[in-house]
Amino acid sequence: MTAARGYLRYTAGKLGGAAVSLLAVLVTSFFLFRIIPGDPVKALTHGTPTTAGQLASLRRQFGLDEPLWRQFTEYCAKALTGDLGISYQFRAPVGELIAEKAPATLLLTGVAVLVYSAVGLWLGARSAWRHGGLGDRINTGVALTLWSVPSFWLGLLLIITFSVGIGPVPGLFPTGGMESGDATGLGYAIDVAHHMVLPVLTLVAVGYAQTLLVMRSSLLDEMGGDYLTTARAKGLRDAVVRRRHAVPNALLPTVTMIFINLGHVAAGSILVETVFSWPGVGGLFYQALSVPDLPLVQGLFMVFAGAMILMNLLADLVYPLLDPRVRR
Amino acid sequence: MSGSPARARRREAAARLWRAYRAHRAGLFGLGVLVLIAAAALAAPLLVEGDVRKVTGTPGGPLEPPSARFPLGTDQFGRPLLGLLLWGARISLTVGLLAAALSVAIGAAVGIVAGHYGGWFATLLMRITDWFLVMPTLVLAIVLATVMSRDVWTVIVAIGVTSWPTTARLVRAQTIAVESRPYIERAKALGGGHRHIMGRHVLPNVLPLVLAQTTLGISAAILTEATLAFLGLGDPMVISWGGMLQEAREAGAVSSGHWWYLAPPGLAIALVALAFTLCGRAIEKVLDPRLGVGR
Numbered sequence: 001m002t003a004a005r006g007y008l009r010y011t012a013g014k015l016g017g018a019a020v021s022l023l024a025v026l027v028t029s030f031f032l033f034r035i036i037p038g039d040p041v042k043a044l045t046h047g048t049p050t051t052a053g054q055l056a057s058l059r060r061q062f063g064l065d066e067p068l069w070r071q072f073t074e075y076c077a078k079a080l081t082g083d084l085g086i087s088y089q090f091r092a093p094v095g096e097l098i099a100e101k102a103p104a105t106l107l108l109t110g111v112a113v114l115v116y117s118a119v120g121l122w123l124g125a126r127s128a129w130r131h132g133g134l135g136d137r138i139n140t141g142v143a144l145t146l147w148s149v150p151s152f153w154l155g156l157l158l159i160i161t162f163s164v165g166i167g168p169v170p171g172l173f174p175t176g177g178m179e180s181g182d183a184t185g186l187g188y189a190i191d192v193a194h195h196m197v198l199p200v201l202t203l204v205a206v207g208y209a210q211t212l213l214v215m216r217s218s219l220l221d222e223m224g225g226d227y228l229t230t231a232r233a234k235g236l237r238d239a240v241v242r243r244r245h246a247v248p249n250a251l252l253p254t255v256t257m258i259f260i261n262l263g264h265v266a267a268g269s270i271l272v273e274t275v276f277s278w279p280g281v282g283g284l285f286y287q288a289l290s291v292p293d294l295p296l297v298q299g300l301f302m303v304f305a306g307a308m309i310l311m312n313l314l315a316d317l318v319y320p321l322l323d324p325r326v327r328r
Numbered sequence: 329m330s331g332s333p334a335r336a337r338r339r340e341a342a343a344r345l346w347r348a349y350r351a352h353r354a355g356l357f358g359l360g361v362l363v364l365i366a367a368a369a370l371a372a373p374l375l376v377e378g379d380v381r382k383v384t385g386t387p388g389g390p391l392e393p394p395s396a397r398f399p400l401g402t403d404q405f406g407r408p409l410l411g412l413l414l415w416g417a418r419i420s421l422t423v424g425l426l427a428a429a430l431s432v433a434i435g436a437a438v439g440i441v442a443g444h445y446g447g448w449f450a451t452l453l454m455r456i457t458d459w460f461l462v463m464p465t466l467v468l469a470i471v472l473a474t475v476m477s478r479d480v481w482t483v484i485v486a487i488g489v490t491s492w493p494t495t496a497r498l499v500r501a502q503t504i505a506v507e508s509r510p511y512i513e514r515a516k517a518l519g520g521g522h523r524h525i526m527g528r529h530v531l532p533n534v535l536p537l538v539l540a541q542t543t544l545g546i547s548a549a550i551l552t553e554a555t556l557a558f559l560g561l562g563d564p565m566v567i568s569w570g571g572m573l574q575e576a577r578e579a580g581a582v583s584s585g586h587w588w589y590l591a592p593p594g595l596a597i598a599l600v601a602l603a604f605t606l607c608g609r610a611i612e613k614v615l616d617p618r619l620g621v622g623r
Contacts, residue, residue, distance in 0.1 A: 024459055032471060141354075144609075148547060148601035150554050153573055153594030156582055164585045175583070267464035271555060285470075289559060292474050304467045312462045 011317060018313040025305045030075055033298050034068075084302070085295035089287070094299035098281055104178055105273070105280030108196065109265045112203035117258050119204060120211025124254075125247050127212065128219035139212070147209035151268065155202045155275035162198060173198050176277030199276045203265065214257050219250035252323045256315040263311035267304045338532075345536075348614040355610020361603040365596075369417035376411035380567060391579065394588050401588050403572075404579040412567055413592055419568040420600060423484055423553040428545035430488030435495025436531075436538050442496070443503025444526050454500070461493040469552055473561040480563050483556055487549045495541045499534050506533045536615050543608035547601040554597045569593040 050058075059065045066074075078085070084094035123143070127136040146154075160166065163175040174180060174195050179188065222228070223246060231241045266281070273282030281300060288296035349355055368375070388402035395401070400409035438457060442450040472486035506512065507530065515525055556562055557570025564571075572593040576582075581589040 021459055021462065025463075032475060144605055145598070145602055148551070148605060149598045150551055150558070150570075150573075150594055152555070152558050153590070153597065156573070156577065156590055157587070157594070159582055160585055160587050160590065164583060166585060166587060263462075264464065267467045270466070270470075271558070274559075285467075286559065289470065289474055289561070294475075297471060297474060301467055301471050304464045308462050308464050 007320060010320065014313055014316045018309050021309045022306060025302055025309070026076060026079055029298050029302055029305075030072055032301075033294055034071070079302070084299035087288075087296045088293045089291050089296070090293075094295050097284065097296065098299060098303055101279060101281045101284050104278060105266060105269055105282060107192075108199055108273070108278060108280060109203070109262065109269050111196065112200045112207070113258065113262050113265055115200060116204040116208040117211055117254075117261070120208040121215050121251070121254060123208070124212040124215025125219055125242070125250070128216040128223065128250075129242055129246075131216070131220060136216075140216070143209035143212045146205045149206060150271075151202055151206040152271040152275050154205060155199070155272055158198045158202060159275070176275075178279050199272050199278055202272050202275075203268070207261070207265065207268070210261070211254060211257060215250065215254050218253045219246060222246050222250045225249075252319075255322060256319055259311045259315035259318070260308075263308035266307050345614060349610055352610035352613060354606045358603040358606030358610070361599060362607065365417055365600055365603075366421060368414055369421055372411075372414040372418060376408075376414055380407055380411045380415050381565070391586065391589070393586075400592055401586075403575065403589065409572075409589065409592065412572055413569070413596060415567045416569040416572060416593065417596065417600075419480065419566050420550050420553060420597065423480060423487070423568075424546045424550035424600070424604070427484045427487035427491075427549040427553070428542050430484060431490075431492045431545055431549070432495050432538055432542045434488065435492035435541070436499050436534065438492070438496040439499025439501075440503050440526055440530055440534065443500040444507065444522065444530065450500075454497075457493045457496045460490070461497070463490070465490045466552065466555065469556065470559065470561065473556050478561070478563055480566060483553055483562055486556070487552050491545060491548060491552075495538070495545070498537060498541065502534045502537055503530050506530050536611075540608055540611040540615060543604055543611055547604035547608070550597065550601050550604070569597050 056065075082095050084098075086092070087094050087097055090097055123139050127139045130136055159175055162172045165172075176195075178195050179191050180195070181191075225246075228241055228246055231245045232238075236244075269278075269280060270282035270285050272278070273280045274286040277283065281303065284296070285300045287293070288300065388398055388406040388408060390402065390404050390406050392398055392402040392406075398408045398410065400413065402408055403412065438453055442453040442457075468490045469486040472490070473482055476482040476486070507525075512525060512529055515529055520528075553562070553568065554570030554573070557568045558574045558577075560574060562568055562571055570593075573590065576586070576589045576593075579586075579589070581587075
């Protein structure tokens with residue numbers, strides 16, 4: 001009873017914290033895009049000759065001739081109802097543009113996070129169990145090397161090697177996009193999967209190191225535990241001690257990481273989506289940057305930041321359910 | 329004169345640190361790579377003839393493959409890629425070092441102040457830190473670089489002000505640990521003020537931690553710099569590895585299979601980032617032997 005109430009209070013606290021964070025994102029993005037560039041209208045007309053009259057009318061159109069606090073309250077009211085403004089280059093509501101591109105990103109990043117979590121956890125557990133050995137050193141060395149590689153460069157190299165083809169290697173995979181034509185049903189699913197191989201491979205290669213290192217150190221912490229000695233004293237085989245006793249406990253801290261990675265990878269997909277012309281929000285962000293299409297950049301900034309806050313909240317809420325020790 | 333015993337002690341501690349560091353082979357490898365690349369970057373004006381920024385009157389033809397005259401080939405303007413690569417090392421190292429220094433300076437200041445004073449002010453500072461911690465760093469840096477003018481300082485500031493929170497948290501924890509020791513109480517009893525305690529007692533004790541953080545931060549900063557340049561947010565007048573990759577992509581190096589144009593800048597970025605990561609991890613292990621399990 002008290003435990004349930006304690007969790008309830010904990011949840012309420014975390015929800016409140018996330019709400020404050022979201023509010024802070026709202027305020028930050030308002031001032032970031034209005035104070036720093038000095039004048040959004042100047043930024044918008046940058047490079048094109050504009051008369052003072054045109055500038056004034058543009059200002060009126062965007063509501064920039066009103067006092068700052070009025071702009072701010074109006075902006076907050078609009079943002080809270082999901083109205084993120086109109087994109088300069090697409091002449092369409094920012095909210096709609098993002099919603100249209102979101103599924104492709106969710107698919108790509110979801111698959112990538114699943115794959116690299118699995119790879120990272122498995123390799124991390126193996127590394128820690130035989131720490132100091134050759135396998136461990138190769139494992140961490142390769143992971144750290146791949147971690148230092150810029151994802152966009154790896155993506156470009158993969159395209160050159162496996163899509164364009166070098167020498168005897170034929171082009172095995174499409175160079176970009178998400179689908180190649182009018183396939184339907186199962187054929188469509190296979191087509192999308194075929195397009196996804198290289199981008200997912202890039203995200204996994206660059207991203208699994210962190211999961212591996214966290215899993216490795218978390219399992220190393222567990223390995224001194226008395227309960228493992230007990231398990232061995234009972235006569236359990238080494239593999240069983242690892243699988244049934246040590247790894248489940250070591251998994252707990254990595255759960256938080258997987259959630260947080262989901263938030264990070266959405267932002268990290270900006271580069272991979274750009275390189276592979278994947279039709280998601282990351283690619284949209286790149287298009288918005290090159291104009292720069294400020295309402296769209298601002299909307300996407302809020303979406304990326306919001307996703308991170310949401311994922312952190314989820315991790316905070318799930319963790320006490322999994323690990324009774326942190327329950328208050 | 330009164331400072332000299334303390335100085336001797338510190339010199340001795342530094343020598344001990346170096347002896348422990350030498351035992352880490354990966355760390356030594358990283359250090360060696362960094363020394364080589366730094367030397368190449370410094371010597372770039374001697375090694376590369378002419379102004380590589382000029383795109384007219386260039387020595388080679390456009391997009392030549394590697395040859396005896398141009399070991400890495402040429403770009404679309406006929407500039408030797410090896411020369412560009414050497415010049416690019418300067419900007420990568422400069423931005424990496426300065427951005428990491430800025431980030432660590434902010435983090436250390438916030439951490440020490442929050443750990444020393446405590447109370448509602450510290451709570452507020454740590455709330456802000458936590459907020460920055462959950463922000464997607466790359467997106468925030470991109471947004472800052474977009475709304476500010478296109479130059480090297482923008483990139484440094486954008487990286488520096490978005491990546492300090494981890495350092496702040498670590499330094500705060502260390503500050504609290506240091507301040508609970510008796511010699512701080514003694515310093516207070518002898519009349520040491522806030523500034524004296526923070527500057528003379530806490531700071532020297534958190535410096536090793538700050539050093540490790542800086543080294544790890546540099547590799548992150550170098551990667552972010554390359555990313556920003558690749559997205560076209562760097563200074564267009566400056567040659568950088570990320571910018572070279574962007575130009576290669578725009579020149580169609582991918583679809584025409586010019587792997588020799590694309591491979592070197594990325595390898596250079598990865599090598600430098602890896603070298604700093606290896607150094608940082610080695611320093612971390614030297615400072616905290618508990619982490620050294622199974623190296």
